[in-house]
Amino acid sequence: MLYVYCDNCKKNIPSPRSGKNFVTIFDKDLCIPCSEKLEQDIRVLMAKEKDYHLEAFAKNQKSVLDRIKK
Numbered sequence: 001m002l003y004v005y006c007d008n009c010k011k012n013i014p015s016p017r018s019g020k021n022f023v024t025i026f027d028k029d030l031c032i033p034c035s036e037k038l039e040q041d042i043r044v045l046m047a048k049e050k051d052y053h054l055e056a057f058a059k060n061q062k063s064v065l066d067r068i069k070k
C-alpha cells in the first residue's frame with residue numbers, strides 16, 4: 001500500500017495516482033486543490049512580470065514551492 005500525503009495540507013491522498021488525484025512538483029507531492037492553489041499563486045506572481053520568461057516562471061514557481069514546508 002502506497003501512502004501519499006499532500007506536502008501542503010498534510011492530508012492523506014486515498015488511492016494515490018500520480019497526475020490523477022495528486023501531482024509531484026520537484027520534491028513536493030500535492031493534492032489537486034493545493035496544486036491548483038499553487039498554480040494560481042504562480043499566475044499572480046507571473047502577472048507582475050513584464051514578459052513571460054521561462055526563467056521568471058521557474059523563479060516564481062520555486063518561491064511558491066519554497067513556502068511549502070515538507
Ligand SMILES: [Zn+2]
Pocket residue numbers: 006007008009010011030031032033034035
Ligand atoms: Zn493539499
